[in-house]
Amino acid sequence: MLSILKALAVVLRHTFRRRDTVLFPEEQPVLPPRYRGRIILSRDPSGRERCVACYLCAIVCPVDCIALQATEDETGRRYPEWFRINFSRCIFCGFCEEACPTKAIQLTPDYDMSEYRRPNMVYEKEHLLISGPGKYPDYDFYRVAGVAVSGLAKGEAENEAPPVDLRTLLP
Amino acid sequence: MPTIYIDNEAFEVPEGQNLLAACLALGFDIPYFCWHPGMGSVGACRQCAIKKFKDEHDSKGEIVMACLTPADEGVRISIDDPEARAFRAAVAEWLMASHPHDCPVCDEGGECHLQDMTVMAGHAHRRYRFTKRTFPNQDLGPFVNHEMNRCIQCYRCVRFYSDYAGGDDLVAMGTRNQVYFGSHKDGKLDSEFSGNLVEVCPTGVFTDKTFRRHYTRKWDLQTAPSVCVHCGLGCNVFPGERYGRLRCIRNRYNADVNGYFLCDRGRFGYEFVNADTRLREADPPDAVAAMIEIIIGARKNGGRVIGIGSPRASLESNFALRKLVGRDSFFVGTAGHEQRLIDTAWLMLKEGPSRSPSLRDLEQADAMLVLGEDVTNTAPMLDYSLRQWLRRRPNPERLGLGIPEWNDAALGEIFHEVPSHLHIATVYETKLDKIAAQTYHAAPHDLARLGFAVAHLIDSRAPAVNDLPKDIEDHARSIAGAFETAARPIVVSGVSCGSQQVMRAAANVAWSLHARAGAAELCFVVPECNSLGMALIGGRPLEEAFAEAADPGIELAIIIENDLYRRAAKESMDRFLRLCRHVVTIDHTVHATARASEMRLPAATYVESTGTLVSNEGRAQRYYRAMAPQGEARASWEWLRDVSEAAGGWNAQDPEGSAGRRHRVAGQSESEQDGRVADPSGAERDQAFIDLLAAEMSKDIPFFAPLPEVAPPASSRVKGMRIPRESPRFSGRTAIYADKTVFEPKPPVDSESPLADSMEGFEGEAPAPLIPRYWSPGWNSPQAVIRFQTRAGGSLRGGNIGIRLIEPARVGKVSHFLEVPPAFAVRPEGVLVVPSHHIFGSEELSVLSPGVAGCAPEPYLGVGLDTVNSLVVGEGDPVLLKAEDFELILPVKIMPSLPDGVVALPVGLPGLNGMFPPLSAQVTRAPEAEPPNPEQRPKRTDGHV
Numbered sequence A: 001m002l003s004i005l006k007a008l009a010v011v012l013r014h015t016f017r018r019r020d021t022v023l024f025p026e027e028q029p030v031l032p033p034r035y036r037g038r039i040i041l042s043r044d045p046s047g048r049e050r051c052v053a054c055y056l057c058a059i060v061c062p063v064d065c066i067a068l069q070a071t072e073d074e075t076g077r078r079y080p081e082w083f084r085i086n087f088s089r090c091i092f093c094g095f096c097e098e099a100c101p102t103k104a105i106q107l108t109p110d111y112d113m114s115e116y117r118r119p120n121m122v123y124e125k126e127h128l129l130i131s132g133p134g135k136y137p138d139y140d141f142y143r144v145a146g147v148a149v150s151g152l153a154k155g156e157a158e159n160e161a162p163p164v165d166l167r168t169l170l171p
Numbered sequence B: 001m002p003t004i005y006i007d008n009e010a011f012e013v014p015e016g017q018n019l020l021a022a023c024l025a026l027g028f029d030i031p032y033f034c035w036h037p038g039m040g041s042v043g044a045c046r047q048c049a050i051k052k053f054k055d056e057h058d059s060k061g062e063i064v065m066a067c068l069t070p071a072d073e074g075v076r077i078s079i080d081d082p083e084a085r086a087f088r089a090a091v092a093e094w095l096m097a098s099h100p101h102d103c104p105v106c107d108e109g110g111e112c113h114l115q116d117m118t119v120m121a122g123h124a125h126r127r128y129r130f131t132k133r134t135f136p137n138q139d140l141g142p143f144v145n146h147e148m149n150r151c152i153q154c155y156r157c158v159r160f161y162s163d164y165a166g167g168d169d170l171v172a173m174g175t176r177n178q179v180y181f182g183s184h185k186d187g188k189l190d191s192e193f194s195g196n197l198v199e200v201c202p203t204g205v206f207t208d209k210t211f212r213r214h215y216t217r218k219w220d221l222q223t224a225p226s227v228c229v230h231c232g233l234g235c236n237v238f239p240g241e242r243y244g245r246l247r248c249i250r251n252r253y254n255a256d257v258n259g260y261f262l263c264d265r266g267r268f269g270y271e272f273v274n275a276d277t278r279l280r281e282a283d284p285p286d287a288v289a290a291m292i293e294i295i296i297g298a299r300k301n302g303g304r305v306i307g308i309g310s311p312r313a314s315l316e317s318n319f320a321l322r323k324l325v326g327r328d329s330f331f332v333g334t335a336g337h338e339q340r341l342i343d344t345a346w347l348m349l350k351e352g353p354s355r356s357p358s359l360r361d362l363e364q365a366d367a368m369l370v371l372g373e374d375v376t377n378t379a380p381m382l383d384y385s386l387r388q389w390l391r392r393r394p395n396p397e398r399l400g401l402g403i404p405e406w407n408d409a410a411l412g413e414i415f416h417e418v419p420s421h422l423h424i425a426t427v428y429e430t431k432l433d434k435i436a437a438q439t440y441h442a443a444p445h446d447l448a449r450l451g452f453a454v455a456h457l458i459d460s461r462a463p464a465v466n467d468l469p470k471d472i473e474d475h476a477r478s479i480a481g482a483f484e485t486a487a488r489p490i491v492v493s494g495v496s497c498g499s500q501q502v503m504r505a506a507a508n509v510a511w512s513l514h515a516r517a518g519a520a521e522l523c524f525v526v527p528e529c530n531s532l533g534m535a536l537i538g539g540r541p542l543e544e545a546f547a548e549a550a551d552p553g554i555e556l557a558i559i560i561e562n563d564l565y566r567r568a569a570k571e572s573m574d575r576f577l578r579l580c581r582h583v584v585t586i587d588h589t590v591h592a593t594a595r596a597s598e599m600r601l602p603a604a605t606y607v608e609s610t611g612t613l614v615s616n617e618g619r620a621q622r623y624y625r626a627m628a629p630q631g632e633a634r635a636s637w638e639w640l641r642d643v644s645e646a647a648g649g650w651n652a653q654d655p656e657g658s659a660g661r662r663h664r665v666a667g668q669s670e671s672e673q674d675g676r677v678a679d680p681s682g683a684e685r686d687q688a689f690i691d692l693l694a695a696e697m698s699k700d701i702p703f704f705a706p707l708p709e710v711a712p713p714a715s716s717r718v719k720g721m722r723i724p725r726e727s728p729r730f731s732g733r734t735a736i737y738a739d740k741t742v743f744e745p746k747p748p749v750d751s752e753s754p755l756a757d758s759m760e761g762f763e764g765e766a767p768a769p770l771i772p773r774y775w776s777p778g779w780n781s782p783q784a785v786i787r788f789q790t791r792a793g794g795s796l797r798g799g800n801i802g803i804r805l806i807e808p809a810r811v812g813k814v815s816h817f818l819e820v821p822p823a824f825a826v827r828p829e830g831v832l833v834v835p836s837h838h839i840f841g842s843e844e845l846s847v848l849s850p851g852v853a854g855c856a857p858e859p860y861l862g863v864g865l866d867t868v869n870s871l872v873v874g875e876g877d878p879v880l881l882k883a884e885d886f887e888l889i890l891p892v893k894i895m896p897s898l899p900d901g902v903v904a905l906p907v908g909l910p911g912l913n914g915m916f917p918p919l920s921a922q923v924t925r926a927p928e929a930e931p932p933n934p935e936q937r938p939k940r941t942d943g944h945v
Ligand code: SF4
Pocket: A039, A057, A060, A061, A062, A063, A064, A065, A066, A085, A089, A090, A091, A092, A093, A094, A095, A096, A097
């Protein structure tokens, strides 16, 4: 009998307590930026596509839900011809972001992506690519890479000496 | 077998190795860069440091380079020694000091020896904080990409390119830490083996430019063991597929054949598989049904159904066709002259005392005569083998210098001291002439006469050659001298100059040694990947099919994988196709014959099907499907199987045929009773059809008796599992098809091989003919093959790949060819046209790849100085070549080595036919008024005169 009354008391107390649940979607929770939600592809500080189609995110993905095809422009700059993530398989582990050498692929705090039809969970590059650099405003892979691309000749990247002159034998 | 002690443990190692090779073969990891199992040691990179101890009491030891220290009896070493480890880590660190940060955009990434070795050496953190050295790049042509920043100065590239492949346009330039590896100018690399730089260079300096256009990481490629189809040598390859397209060709190690290397035609000629010229659907759509109906009708009414096979189709496809139409109605698909030459070759190998050497055997030769064959262009890897032989020739033991065979640096020094015993006699100058002891250029008749003369000098029972000029006599004497003293003489000849007499002369030379130490080996180059297999199956020449079309008439002609317009004159082909009531072509590519046929069925290429090819050595090798065919394409033998099943079985006149039919029908009803599902491609049969065919071939044709052993049967499994074609890291499985369906489709079932289109299956070491890729933990680069070999450069642990079908006959007495041809005399009425060959352009399929097509020469007529003088023409001027059944206007190419009265017409270039026999024709200056023939590249022929 006593225990029943105790239980009732607990229930009664909770009735007047502040609600823990939020009224989603009217009310949106504030999540830390490192939250692992919907994946995006970002751009470098100069606005060019960051992804260089290195396939590292694809190989690291434990559920194999990333597929892409590399191609390059006339100046030899690599980019994905197409890039597909099947979010109906993604487990939001964040491995892809960790593997990405260009900081192109990033997980975002955007998590509400349920759909009635699974095919709608398949995102192509046009759905993934955003217009800014995301969480990493400064990083530009080609500034440190060491290959020449448009606007960045050999020897012009960070910490690079000018190209060796092949016609000299001077020390 | 010496015993060596590694970290105090005793191991037995094969004789004559260096410590690096010995340790790697034992399964130890020692990082290295400059050593290459195909190229020996030079000690340039200092990466392979280990500790060596004087004896068991020595605790201090000294650091030595494993690659330069012999693995002698009792050697004590430590790989794990902390000092040795620290040394290796330091070497890796300084080699990496200027290495760029570009692995993500480097095509070597994921199969990079530098990545593997850096991890192995334990260098994980870059401490170097200064500016990195950079280099400009060069444009090295359509095949090889250059990114010099990545170089670690190991010198492998120039060693391979100039020392091994004989090229002279890739060199090391500069000094100190600025050594540059490149060419003196931009432009395509000259060597036919430049593609090997991609695999030889341990870094991403040299990468595959054709692969770059549809780049995929190695771990994502679906691969299977396969055999190159671009010449008759049968080099082993790994084709790699991704998203339904063939992406690249990589070397597949075969100790007896191509070893670690491939030629550029084989490596870069693959794009015909992706080309727009592919036939993907049956045309018209009901072609099969129509074909079946015609066959049933013909069988009822006694109509004639013939089959025309192909030397570039598998044994299985040709044999299935022969079964379908019956032995009497099967034609080999080559013109009579070519068939005669190839028959000559294999009859000589079958009935003569000379063995056909493998490419590996050629490297062990002692003296060599190349008679009439431009091997660089007709069988490129043979050129490479000859060069290896010449390098190896200063046999260290014989010189008494005690230099081990792997010590490349030391051997290189004495290399030039020893005279070469390579004798070359060809119609025109070849690339190998430069390294030959003696060369001779003459018309085929005279080449044959030289051969006959050599044979007579060695063995007087061989016929003598009368009225040989003095200088030729002397030449013959010096060749005979070289052969008589050689321990392992080899004669190389072939069908490419179109002369049976030359081949007979070659046989006479080889056989003339029979009476003495044992016959010389005899190597015949054949034009296509299954030329010899086709000869073993046998069939009637094409000309007889042409005759039969007129009388008694042909109801249906089935042509498989063959463009007959390359093999016969246009008029006779046109007439033949007109006369046949129905014509079906089964091929993967739409060519003139396919276009002119009434019906077309799409065949699978060698990367999309499984089959067996017989190389010029007589080695039967199985190739496996690397990718599932697209559209309706399937192996020709699969089409023929289904047609025969629907039409009531194999041809009834073929005695074994009816047995085969019973077998088949019984097999099928059984599987139906079992309630097993037969998939559309006829999967889940009792016995794979390919094994059935092999069994029937082995019964039918005595030479094919060992055929069922060429590869494990399709039903074989390792530990109950199939061998996966995909690596365990294959990515994107749940995304590749997601744009079409989110339910991952079941991978296609391959009932004709023990391989699976999947990443699941047996992960250990598969039987040698089934190994789908070389990979081992920590070894992602092609160097991983060491983990599959008995020793560095030795055979694979699972045995060697392929079975030799032809062994020399044990003959008591050799019967030489007795008929010596008369000397060639310049004819006033015309010239002799001989075929000339091009590695890029002469072969039908590789030239459909854009890279190879770009390297193919424009059609030309090669003329000697006599013609230049008599016609007063210069390079590029148009001339009119008038033969009995064709006329061509071609620009002149001056070939000073051509003998008087002989001109050279390239084989197979656009607008020109395939193989032809030497023929007579007239050459005149192209008439001024004549409008340029549209087929003959007007831009080169008009304007001049
Ligand atoms: S978050 Fe994990 S599961 Fe999702 S795509 Fe990235 S690696 Fe794959």
